[in-house]
Amino acid sequence: MDSTTQKIILEARGGAGGDEAALFAGDLVTMYKRYAERKGWSFFAMDSSPGNLGGYKTFVGQISGAGVYDALKYESGTHRIQRVPETEKSGRVHTSTATIAILPVVEEKEVVIKDSDLEVSFSRAGGPGGQNVNKIESAVRILHKPTGIVVGCREERNQHANRERAMEMLRAKLYEIEQTNRVGNISETRKEQVGTADRSEK
Known part of the structure; x- marks a missing residue:
């Protein structure tokens, strides 16, 4: 792989937490998109399945730019958040998860x-x-x-x-x-x- 200009596939999936997990996955996608803009990388949405209340059940995108894989490769794994969901009327804190996969795009050969x-x-x-x-x-x-x-x-x-x-x-x-x-x-x-x-x- 070229160490200067690279492409990666970003996959985000809502995990435990139902609709709140989909919202969290959407928040993560938005975060990576804004980070890409700040770094001068291109961000392209490839496919997605929206959540019932927003966010994403699944999202697949591509990010291109210098050093993108080295910068994001450690983001892979399960991300957790504890917060009071907008849908929670009694004010209880919920724990939701979303998984992120960062895959380098490789040449055909x-x-x-x-x-x-x-x-x-x-x-x-x-x-x-x-x-x-x-x-x-x-x-x-x-x-x-x-x-x-x-x-x-x-x-x-x-x-x-x-x-x-x-x-x-x-x-x-x-x-x-x-x-x-x-x-x-x-x-x-x-x-x-x-x-x-x-x-x-x-």
């Missing part, structure tokens, strides 16, 4: 994906109030059959651009799996080499 492993479908990109952003089927959904990973993008106005964004997301997810497996294999090999220092070992 780093992750090989066979066309035969993909199931691609298209649909109309729905806008606010059930309106269509356009009259053609521009929203893209891609299923990677070997892993079951599903990605999608509906924010661009043409099918090709949405497909490219979705493929970047898929490569990022597959790259993360490869890196996790590689680290796991290295750890297992090292454990075999150095042993566990258990008394039963000979």
Whole structure:
């Protein structure tokens, strides 16, 4: 990966806490968007599922700019907040969670994906109030059959651009799996080499 100009996929999901968790996930997305603006990075919403009272049940976006991955990679994980929700009439403090994933976007040569492993479908990109952003089927959904990973993008106005964004997301997810497996294999090999220092070992 280029250490100066990078792209990352940002995933936010509301966790425990129902509608309040979705609101919290929305707050986190807004925070990252404002931080990106302050850093001079570009922020692009790719796909989302809104919460019942606002915020997001799920949100997927892309942030591009110098050093973006190094700056945000430690944001991955579960975030918690304790506050009195706007929907809470008795004033009780609730604990809500949201999960954040930061995935580096990698080049095509780093992750090989066979066309035969993909199931691609298209649909109309729905806008606010059930309106269509356009009259053609521009929203893209891609299923990677070997892993079951599903990605999608509906924010661009043409099918090709949405497909490219979705493929970047898929490569990022597959790259993360490869890196996790590689680290796991290295750890297992090292454990075999150095042993566990258990008394039963000979």
